[in-house]
Amino acid sequence: MNEVDLNETSVRDFNGQLHALDEQSNALAWRALNPAGRHCLAVGLDAPCEVTIAGHAGYYCAGMNSQATVVVEGNAGVGCAENMMSGHVHVKGDVSQSAGATAHGGLLVVDGNASARCGISMKGIDIVVKGSIGPMSAFMAQAGRLVVLGDAGDALGDSIYEAQIFVRGDVKGLGADCVEKVMRDEHALALRELLKAANVDDSISPEEFRRFGSSRSLYNFHVDNAGAY
Amino acid sequence: MCGIVGLFLKNSKYESQLGALMADMLSEMSDRGPDSAGFAIYGGTGEGLKMTLRGENLMDIAQELSLHLGETVTCKLHGSHGVLSLPEGTAEEVRAWLAENHPDTVVTGAGKRIELYKEVGLPADVASAFGLAEMSGTHGIGHTRMATESRVTTDGAHPFSTGPDQCLVHNGSLSNHASLRRVLKHQGVKIETENDSEVAAGYLTWKMHDGASLAEALKAGLDDLDGFFTFVVGTEDGFAVLRDPISCKPAVMAETDDYVAFASEYRALAGLPGVEDAHVFEPEPSRVYAWSHVN
CATH class of the missing domain: 3.60.20.10 (Aminohydrolase, N-terminal nucleophile (Ntn) domain)
Known part of the structure; x- marks a missing residue:
């Protein structure tokens, strides 16, 4: 285990050490002490390493991640795991706005709540939030899955494309072109796998969730829909 | 930002x-x-009135105000600002007096408990x-x-x-x-x-x-x-x-x-x-x- 004290090592140096890793590296387990809400911790990783942030992280933590596992033992600020390509990001506290934004792949698990715009423009990432999510989440979400064990805020899935949303609690309101869909066996099966991957308690069953997605009515322009754009 | x-x-x-x-x-x-x-x-x-001023010669202004109001006005300096301690209910009168006699002096804030500094x-x-x-x-x-x-x-x-x-x-x-x-x-x-x-x-x-x-x-x-x-x-x-x-x-x-x-x-x-x-x-x-x- 490599320990880095961020009171002594700059974020640039810390990230530089992580960027130097590849799958051949001996030391793939890292722990960053005293993060104190610093921005851009463990961004741009591209090696199968495991990085633990021992406290609260600032903006863009684990952004652009490939392959790596990043665990935040606290809250994470705006843009956590934004544009992730692959790998696993686990936040044990809450995440701020735009968690998982534009991300193409990988799994983001949030033990607490996510605030506004969770999964905005997501392009293939799986996001599992064990608490609730804020308004305008999954805005223009193109692919991937957003799973919420708690409630969802207003304007969920506004202008959504082919991403899938599963919510166990209440939904305050749906955005334009987002509709509730039937939860078929194949969806429940896939959701079960995803909940398992996110270490969600076995007592929570896929049948407790409702599924939301695009009604696809805005895909082709129709003058009657002009007001919805 | x-x-x-x-x-x-x-x-x-x-x-x-x-x-x-x-x-x-x-x-x-x-x-x-x-x-x-x-x-x-x-x-x-919260007793009396505090007024934070920005400007020159704030101690002199406090003395002039004491004479004008007929009551003791003190001033505590903090850098380019000073906090006047004034009798309650004199805010409007003091503002008007400052505007007339010291138009370059700025009142940044006033009230029972506020002090306001900016630079x-x-x-x-x-x-x-x-x-x-x-x-x-x-x-x-x-x-x-x-x-x-x-x-x-x-x-x-x-x-x-x-x-x-x-x-x-x-x-x-x-x-x-x-x-x-x-x-x-x-x-x-x-x-x-x-x-x-x-x-x-x-x-x-x-x-x-x-x-x-x-x-x-x-x-x-x-x-x-x-x-x-x-x-x-x-x-x-x-x-x-x-x-x-x-x-x-x-x-x-x-x-x-x-x-x-x-x-x-x-x-x-x-x-x-x-x-x-x-x-x-x-x-x-x-x-x-x-x-x-x-x-």
Whole structure:
């Protein structure tokens, strides 16, 4: 285990050490002490390493991640795991706005709540939030899955494309072109796998969730829909 | 971009450290606002009237005011500012007298407990020039500015105070401040600068003057203020927080048994005592949060 004290090592140096890793590296387990809400911790990783942030992280933590596992033992600020390509990001506290934004792949698990715009423009990432999510989440979400064990805020899935949303609690309101869909066996099966991957308690069953997605009515322009754009 | 901080103490434990804690918070928000900085500190017994002035020869002005009012007026200097201790109920008279006799002297804030300081420069330099770290009090709010809507001047720095013991700091920008400024001027609200945030402060003062509570005034602002904002509003007894309906600008709060703290980013809270065990949360959009020593 490599320990880095961020009171002594700059974020640039810390990230530089992580960027130097590849799958051949001996030391793939890292722990960053005293993060104190610093921005851009463990961004741009591209090696199968495991990085633990021992406290609260600032903006863009684990952004652009490939392959790596990043665990935040606290809250994470705006843009956590934004544009992730692959790998696993686990936040044990809450995440701020735009968690998982534009991300193409990988799994983001949030033990607490996510605030506004969770999964905005997501392009293939799986996001599992064990608490609730804020308004305008999954805005223009193109692919991937957003799973919420708690409630969802207003304007969920506004202008959504082919991403899938599963919510166990209440939904305050749906955005334009987002509709509730039937939860078929194949969806429940896939959701079960995803909940398992996110270490969600076995007592929570896929049948407790409702599924939301695009009604696809805005895909082709129709003058009657002009007001919805 | 701008940075805002606020610290409301629930008990007397950290009162003597309020300024020191706020100085660190402000300094941590330098990246968000290196142009200028300011803060309001609420302290003292609430007896009499405190008026913060910016200008030259403030000690002489205090002496002249003593003669004019026939009562002792003292002045405590803090850098380019000074705090006058005046008899209660003399605010309007003193403002009029200053306008006539010392038109270059600026009143930054007045009330029973408010002291308001602001200056151009890096937040840490501004805090040190005023001796913020040595100040004590029950609550305070601060701002680090990256100018967007008006020039980098001391007058354009936050907080803005447009009513007794009231002040406002703002992160964001308002689009309808020109038209709203005209409405407010028509209503008799004095707006001194071309700054959009001062219009927001004036708007709240106007609403409260018409009988609205601070919470009601802020709620009304959701309809009348067009633009992006996270506001923290200081009052004699506490502060309130409001974010625009799409929460465009960041905000994070930490609450313990001893304090409620607000900042644009968590790193400004990271140095607070006991913050590792605090309840850390993000205020929701369009929801008024308020803390007061009175309730």
